Amino acid sequence: MKDAVKVMQKFDDIKKFVQGVMSEKRFAHTMGVAEEASRLAGIWDVNPEKAYLAGLIHDVAKELPYSDAKRIIESSGLLDDGDAFPDSVALHGFMAAHIAKTKLNITDEDVLNAARYHTTGRVGMSVLEKIIYVADFTEQGRPYPQAKEVREISERDLDAAVLREADHVIKFIIDSGRVLCTTTVEVRNSFLNNSKRG
Template sequence: MEYLKSSISLKRYNHSVNVSATAVKLAEFYGCDSEKAGITGMVHDCARELDWPLLMDCLAKEDIFVDDLTLGIKELLHGPAAVHICRRVFGIEDEEILSAVRYHTTGRENMSLLEKIIYLSDFIEPSRSYEGVEEMRGLAFKNLDRALLLAFNLSIEYIISKNGLLHVNTILSRNCILKELQEI
């Protein structure tokens, strides 16, 4: 993880440590592979602080398709771009880990358990402080999908409050989780 320490800020590194620890706890609670969760939590933001040309280079080297909306929003682009770093720098070839890294910013329809855990851990790790985070933390170990629904709702509300563009994956993710909860 020396590469990670040297390529991101201390604040981002500490965030990654917190996401990793939170993901391990959630994985153990929900019966997911905790080693995969810990690794994914550590590397999920490895491309977060790269500049635009490097992000684009990562995508090109992996031949990763991203939609036009993702291409226009750096905060979304680092997930898909991180797949290249995970493969080439960290030697990660596990598709479940790579998918969780790729979609940790938007979610996606029919998320795997690991994808759900990473998405939520990014929202609720201990250094996060915003209205609704305590409720989400409380739900996280009671009902993962209810906590995820709250995370998606808060994310969508925040993006709308900033007059930002909503990614279709976020809407599809939210709707998929909502349908799953209604079927229970």
């Protein structure tokens, strides 16, 4: 706990910036993700400061209007040639990485990628990317029972937690009649295949 407080103080300016661009509710979620990510980092041998920082920035662009984010991404050449343009759900992760780099001077690529891919995940995620993907779903403020289930799994098997979360997300998106992002399906299949191999 003492360490978590120290880490929080270290990132005080970033925290203030983040707090200034989002609602109180989203800021509470953000802090929940930062804390859960730093807890998981302790279990999975990742630098807890990096995990805390990635949690702190992951939703920094969530309340930026889609049209603004789209314009910024298009004009700044953020996507590699051949990259599909991210859909509205995935876009705020890309935008978060951009803001973190240009406004908050965060240069650590793993931290930036953890924010960039936090909504859909991606095949070949780093441990930190998995931690942010999971913590976004399981932070203490999440009210649904699936969060508790995935949180428990994440303490003993991080890959199994990613897989279970992807299952829940896919089911939820289908049940709510929304368009399913193909990356989420690819992530789910890749983790499922790996779990069968292992």
